[in-house]
Amino acid sequence: xxxxxxxxxxxxxxxxxxxxxxxxxxxxxxxxxxxxxxxxxxxxxxxxxxxxxxxxxxxxxxxxxxxxxxxxxxxxxxxxxxxxxxxxxxxxxxxxxxxxxxxxxxxxxxxxxxxxxxxxxxxxxxxxxxxxxxxxxxxxxxxxxxxxxxxxxxxxxxxxxxxxxxxxxxxxxxxxxxxxxxxxxxxxxxxxxxxxxxxxxxxxxxxxxxxxxxxxxxxxxxxxxxxxxxxxxxxxxxxxxxxxxxxxxx
Numbered sequence: 001x002x003x004x005x006x007x008x009x010x011x012x013x014x015x016x017x018x019x020x021x022x023x024x025x026x027x028x029x030x031x032x033x034x035x036x037x038x039x040x041x042x043x044x045x046x047x048x049x050x051x052x053x054x055x056x057x058x059x060x061x062x063x064x065x066x067x068x069x070x071x072x073x074x075x076x077x078x079x080x081x082x083x084x085x086x087x088x089x090x091x092x093x094x095x096x097x098x099x100x101x102x103x104x105x106x107x108x109x110x111x112x113x114x115x116x117x118x119x120x121x122x123x124x125x126x127x128x129x130x131x132x133x134x135x136x137x138x139x140x141x142x143x144x145x146x147x148x149x150x151x152x153x154x155x156x157x158x159x160x161x162x163x164x165x166x167x168x169x170x171x172x173x174x175x176x177x178x179x180x181x182x183x184x185x186x187x188x189x190x191x192x193x194x195x196x197x198x199x200x201x202x203x204x205x206x207x208x209x210x211x212x213x214x215x216x217x218x219x220x221x222x223x224x225x226x227x228x229x230x231x232x233x234x235x236x237x238x239x240x241x242x243x244x245x246x247x248x249x250x
Contacts, residue, residue, distance in 0.1 A: 022219020
């Protein structure tokens, strides 16, 4: 059977672990040519090798690295079709008055500036080539139904969702789609930061108790949602925040 993303060229940021690794795995299985762009070289290269895809070390907060990613996609595969802005960061759950400048900067640089740079660098390519691009941002339920203790992480994800909707409207005439996927907390390398304590089943109980389906998001859940939005099946879908949250935001 032909994969749903057969022949598509995809960049997945933060693909060396967590949701990003799940997305890279699913997209590769569906026939996409995937470039994992990650600052963590060891993890990113390991995942890429296991999937038979491409790894490129990249800092998503730097314009030059985005330009290098685009050049790699064109030189290696002849172009680019889909961007999944998955790389993200947060600080440890804490009272808002104790947040440091570096905590705030981390969230807005990695979570928001990366999306800004991806659009700033890549949109001209899609507009010039008239290629129907697809941008998928990994936002969060935190931007829709925020919990206390992560004010500026929540705000950064709300900014991602809003920017996604704005660009969806702006670039719809050029057939460039923008959508966001909003997971609820799962078990990833950042879960202990969301919790503000070790990531254990006991410590996750309070979070999970607010999810009607009774568990957190998994890489597979997020990857399946992204695959749909990236596929031709979603050609009429743009500007959505797809909540992959077991009913948390209802």
